[in-house]
Amino acid sequence: MLLSDSDLEAIWLTVKLASIVTAILLLVGTPIAWWLVRSRSWWKGPIGAVVALPLVLPPSVLGFYLLLVMGPDGPVGHLTRVLGVGPLPFTFWGLVLASVFYSLPFMVQPLQNAFEAIGDRPLEVAATLRASPLDAFFSVVLPLARPGFLTAGIMTFAHTVGEFGVVLMIGGNLPGITRVVSVQIYDHVEALEYAQAHRLAAVMLIFAFLVLLALYAWRPNAKKA
Amino acid sequence: MKYLKPLLFVFFMLLAMPAHAEKITVAAAADLKFAMDEIVTAFKKNNPTEELDVIYGSSGKFQTQIQRGAPYDLYFSADIDFPRALAKNGFAASEVKPYAFGRIVLWSASLDATKMSMASLTDPKITRIAIANPKHAPYGKRAEEALRASGLWEKLEPKLVYGENIAHTAQFVQTGNAQVGIIALSLAVNNELANRGGYWLIPDNLHKPLEQGYIITKRAESNALAKRFADYMGSKPARAVMTKYGFVLPGEVAGK
Numbered sequence: 082m083l084l085s086d087s088d089l090e091a092i093w094l095t096v097k098l099a100s101i102v103t104a105i106l107l108l109v110g111t112p113i114a115w116w117l118v119r120s121r122s123w124w125k126g127p128i129g130a131v132v133a134l135p136l137v138l139p140p141s142v143l144g145f146y147l148l149l150v151m152g153p154d155g156p157v158g159h160l161t162r163v164l165g166v167g168p169l170p171f172t173f174w175g176l177v178l179a180s181v182f183y184s185l186p187f188m189v190q191p192l193q194n195a196f197e198a199i200g201d202r203p204l205e206v207a208a209t210l211r212a213s214p215l216d217a218f219f220s221v222v223l224p225l226a227r228p229g230f231l232t233a234g235i236m237t238f239a240h241t242v243g244e245f246g247v248v249l250m251i252g253g254n255l256p257g258i259t260r261v262v263s264v265q266i267y268d269h270v271e272a273l274e275y276a277q278a279h280r281l282a283a284v285m286l287i288f289a290f291l292v293l294l295a296l297y298a299w300r301p302n303a304k305k306a
Numbered sequence: 307m308k309y310l311k312p313l314l315f316v317f318f319m320l321l322a323m324p325a326h327a328e329k330i331t332v333a334a335a336a337d338l339k340f341a342m343d344e345i346v347t348a349f350k351k352n353n354p355t356e357e358l359d360v361i362y363g364s365s366g367k368f369q370t371q372i373q374r375g376a377p378y379d380l381y382f383s384a385d386i387d388f389p390r391a392l393a394k395n396g397f398a399a400s401e402v403k404p405y406a407f408g409r410i411v412l413w414s415a416s417l418d419a420t421k422m423s424m425a426s427l428t429d430p431k432i433t434r435i436a437i438a439n440p441k442h443a444p445y446g447k448r449a450e451e452a453l454r455a456s457g458l459w460e461k462l463e464p465k466l467v468y469g470e471n472i473a474h475t476a477q478f479v480q481t482g483n484a485q486v487g488i489i490a491l492s493l494a495v496n497n498e499l500a501n502r503g504g505y506w507l508i509p510d511n512l513h514k515p516l517e518q519g520y521i522i523t524k525r526a527e528s529n530a531l532a533k534r535f536a537d538y539m540g541s542k543p544a545r546a547v548m549t550k551y552g553f554v555l556p557g558e559v560a561g562k
Contacts, residue, residue: 148483149481151483153482171483253468254439255468271367273369273442
């Protein structure tokens with residue numbers, strides 16, 4: 082086998098992390114995106130800006146704040162202590178929480194675009210057919226926004242896989258818990274193990290290319306349909 | 307076309323300029339952060355016109371970067387083996403000079419580490435212990451050796467978290483995310499860290515010596531400033547700063 086056991090462990094961990102984060106963000110990001118599109122509230126601007134923050138902030142800033150906020154003296158740290166789960170840094174669920182925030186715009190923004198593209202008309206039609214707003218959302222909006230969901234899901238998954246700085250800052254590099262592929266590659270390079278770094282980096286490169294290929298190859302068909 | 311000549315002239319002037327102004331970039335291991343800052347400040351006081359930048363990071367990364375042509379004129383490594391490897395491959399313009407021996411300590415921001423010993427790490431109240439990554443960080447390697455020599459490695463491994471370099475490791479402890487860390491003495495004696503909690507010096511018979519060395523790199527072969535700064539490191543004031551930060555200097559008695 083070309084990849085060592087610890088490489089495989091890192092790959093499995095990364096896939097697990099990205100899958101869980103994508104699932105959580107589908108549940109959390111959908112209502113946020115919907116609200117951002119439909120709401121006329123004054124809060125729309127500030128909330129939209131907060132959602133987009135991770136696009137702009139360097140991972141070092143996010144990692145630094147997360148380390149303080151999730152640490153034993155931070156607000157989230159206090160909360161987790163009261164709940165009896167202990168501090169989140171250096172844990173898998175700490176990484177999940179960090180990634181949910183870090184990948185949030187990659188879920189919300191494609192969904193927002195998809196919802197906006199649907200417009201008011203299908204919803205008005207649904208309303209005249211006496212569909213409740215919730216019913217209309219599930220039977221009209223969701224099917225129409227399917228391409229948007231696919232894009233958002235793929236982008237979120239891929240972006241979580243590509244995460245590095247935040248993980249390095251709050252992960253503590255624990256094998257099987259927080260040592261994801263990007264960190265594993267970094268460690269190989271740092272230890273001058275170029276052969277191992279090459280193999281794992283090639284896996285990442287092929288993965289990234291295939292994801293983008295899927296995304297771009299699939300898009301035009303969606304438009305035709 | 308008539309602008310071409312003046313443009314070319316300006317272009318070549320720009321090219322020629324850096325060759326005259328002397329400027330050096332020093333790549334220094336993260337454990338030198340506070341000591342080197344002080345040494346550089348003192349050096350600049352005596353040489354106000356000289357330009358000198360210091361970059362702190364992991365020794366292993368600097369080695370790789372220098373091999374790939376990084377613009378560092380001096381390289382102060384936390385592990386003398388790295389500059390030795392560079393010198394062997396022709397990347398050095400000087401001999402590999404040992405400049406200090408590092409020491410490791412137990413340090414805590416929340417507990418009184420002065421009363422600790424290696425055995426205290428088994429205390430169930432301590433759930434996280436930060437060390438630098440032993441895979442590539444010199445201080446991490448020594449931390450692992452000390453834990454193994456104390457017979458505690460197997461027992462403590464589940465509690466360990468790994469910092470990218472020694473400064474990153476200290477940060478895990480400083481933010482309270484790890485209760486204890488094994489960090490460089492040179493960082494623990496700095497005011498910012500010393501005020502937070504005490505440290506306990508790990509006996510140096512528990513680990514191999516942390517011999518640190520530097521080189522002048524090939525690109526600085528004819529750079530007089532690089533040579534002058536290297537000489538300054540051996541001067542009395544610089545040695546005094548190094549001693550203040552807990553480094554044991556070559557030719558002095560180790561231990562205590």
